[in-house]
Amino acid sequence: MINYDEIGFLKCGEKIYQRRGELEKIADDICGRGFQSILFTSVGGSQAMLDPFRIMLQEKTSIPVFSILSSELVCSGFNQISKNMLVFLASKSGTTEDTLAAARYLKKLGCTLVSVVGEPDSEFELISDYCFVYGDSRPQEMIVLFIIGRILYDLGEFNDYPVFADQLRYLPRVLCDVRRQFDAEAVNYCERLVYAPYQIWTASGELWPVCYAFTMCVLEESLWIRTKAVQSSEFFHGTFELVDKDVPIIVLVGEGKTRNLDIRVKEFAERYSDQTTIIDTRDFMCGQIDRKFKLMLTPVIMNAALQRIAKNMEAITGHSLKERRYYRKVLY
Secondary structure: OOOOOHHHHHHHHHHHHOOHHHHHHHHHHHHHHOOOEEEEOOOHHHHHHHHHHHHHHHHHOOOOEEEOOHHHHHHHOOOOOOOOEEEEEEEOOOOOHHHHHHHHHHHHOOOEEEEEEOOOOOHHHHHOOEEEEOOOOOOHHHHHHHHHHHHHHHOOOOOOHHHHHHHHHHHHHHHHHHHHHHHHHHHHHHHHHOOOOOEEEEEOHHHHHHHHHHHHHHHHOOOOOOEEEEEOOOHHHOHHHHOOOOOOEEEEEOOOOOHHHHHHHHHHHHHHOOOEEEEEHHHOOOOOOOHHHHHHHHHHHHHHHHHHHHHHHHHHHOOOOOOOOOOOOOOO
8 A cells, every 4th residue: 555654553553552551540530530521622633533522422421521613612712611621632733722722711710621732842731631642653542532431431431441441452453454445445536536626525423523524634635625524414405406426425424323314315425426435434344342342433443444545645646645835834
């Protein structure tokens, strides 16, 4: 596979797993302090990385869980905030000003802050009660899986956590296998749609944040490919009128409670578009991880498949994923 270092990725995954004890201690400390609600707040791809955990928690616990973009939080405030709120923030660079502004604001209100940051020596380390710096370790989702999973275990709402955490050791290998399995289909997608004027992407539930992040942060920001991302539940309330036989439609199909919404879009797209691509997480295996845990992992599994689209599109177009016109280049 092009642009892929499997050995390096496995080593990056092992780095996070080796810090499992550190992450579980964060969770234990949080539960020792106590909290009454949870907020996920960041921007862009970092918020999209966190949002599947909001969905997971809303299905597993009665604790109120919220998700707000940092820039909107600072502008508008949020009356549910209190000193008893646990807040998760994320920033790959450690310098995302919108998220830093939210962290400063929430710190003044007495919230407990947990930051997941890519670079060391950032302001997040000074502001946050707990700051995990992952550096070149991947995937970021494994960090939050350990913390959230352990919190649920401490609360008596995820008794299988010790087994789940043990099996997270195999997650990097599972993701490598997904990349290998999907690569040929990714190449086919890229070759067919490299010059399409625009594309429609849909997803629902725990896969909607993945769809949103990939279309906005990869296809639009990194590759300058025009896309329309719409939730499966909204597809038939406007967007489907744009469909014809030449319009590319990509449907991400999950395995959670909203799967039927994705299937409905899939069946419509296959009927009216000759350029339909279906990516169904049911087609991907879990390796040595018990299938009962797969739903918690489908966002990171789908991300692994979509990465092969990004890497192959980069090679086919010659457009570097790092190339930008405006981002951090001009004032805005």
